[in-house]
Amino acid sequence: MSSVGGIEEGMRQLGLGEKKLVRKKYRKVMREVSILKKIGSGVEGEVLLVRYKGKNACMKVGGDMSIMKEQADVMADLNGAGGAPRVYLLCSDMPVIMMEYCEGSPLAKVYRTASPADRTQIDSEVRSKIAELHRAGYSHGDIHNENVLVCGCPGEYEARLVDFGCAELLSPESEEQDWKDVDDMLWTGEVECVD
Numbered sequence: 443m444s445s446v447g448g449i450e451e452g453m454r455q456l457g458l459g460e461k462k463l464v465r466k467k468y469r470k471v472m473r474e475v476s477i478l479k480k481i482g483s484g485v486e487g488e489v490l491l492v493r494y495k496g497k498n499a500c501m502k503v504g505g506d507m508s509i510m511k512e513q514a515d516v517m518a519d520l521n522g523a524g525g526a527p528r529v530y531l532l533c534s535d536m537p538v539i540m541m542e543y544c545e546g547s548p549l550a551k552v553y554r555t556a557s558p559a560d561r562t563q564i565d566s567e568v569r570s571k572i573a574e575l576h577r578a579g580y581s582h583g584d585i586h587n588e589n590v591l592v593c594g595c596p597g598e599y600e601a602r603l604v605d606f607g608c609a610e611l612l613s614p615e616s617e618e619q620d621w622k623d624v625d626d627m628l629w630t631g632e633v634e635c636v637d
Contacts, residue, residue, distance in 0.1 A: 466533060467533065467534060467535050468533045468535050468536035471494075471531065471533055475492045475494050476492060477490050477492050477501075478490070478492060478493060478498075479491050481500070482588070484605065484607070485505075485607070486502075486505035486510070486513075486607050487503050487504025487505040487510075487537065488502070488503050488504055489502050490502075490503065491543060492540075494530070494540060498543040499530060499540055499541065499542065499543050500527060500542065500543045500544070501538060501539070501540050501541075502539045503537070503538050504537055505537050506537060507536075507537045509607065510538070513539065513606050513609070514529050514532045514539045514541075516580060516606045516609045517529045517606055519578070519579075519580070520575070520578050520580060520606075523574050523577070523578035524571045524572065524574045524580075524582070525544070525574075525600070525601055525602030525603050525604075526575070526602075526603055526604075526606060527542040527543070527604060528541060529541050529542075544591050544602040544604055545591070545593045545602075546593035546600075548587050548590070549591070549592055552564065552592040552599070553592075556596070557596065560597065563599055564592060564599050564601065567592075567599055567600060567601040568601045568624060568628065571590075571601045572585070572621070572624055575603060575620075576612055576617055576620070579612050580606075580609050580610065580611060581609065581610055581612050581613070581616035581619065581620045582603055582606065582620055582623075583608030583609050583610055583616065583619070583620070584608040584623075585603075585623040585624055586623070586627060587627065589604050591604055
């Protein structure tokens with residue numbers, strides 16, 4: 443798997459240029475970061491909204507370094523497929539990933555106030571992102587309301603998949619599980635039960 447292209451694209455979007463190192467020491471990165479707020483937490487660490495190089499970015503901190511590297515590699519390989527955040531850098535001495543900040547609200551929050559027509563459009567958008575992820579050769583492995591962000595306005599919603607800690611190379615079993623998770627979330631009421 444080559445993650446260089448995805449990381450370089452993320453660096454270009456952030457205005458870092460191609461010549462800068464993708465791996466930086468934590469202290470050097472933190473000199474350029476302003477932490478705005480905590481936006482999530484999970485088994486593998488916390489996710490912070492930060493300002494980095496004058497732009498909003500998302501910084502995942504904590505967890506096991508090898509797991510964080512695997513996650514960064516997957517997102518870099520995806521290079522935005524499935525709405526995955528683009529990776530800007532991976533700290534070389536601390537388990538920290540700097541990535542694109544994905545605007546949006548958890549699926550359940552948007553779904554709760556959406557009209558039936560908008561729910562149909564959101565369902566289609568979520569399924570489209572899963573299919574795009576699968577075409578890129580990966581399964582998500584942890585599809586639920588908090589890992590599907592929705593932004594936009596009625597009739598023009600866009601979905602983003604986030605948190606690729608359980609992602610793996612696509613297999614028939616993992617593909618089937620992703621679709622089962624999506625069906626369970628969208629059709630069995632899980633969407634409406636989450637705050």
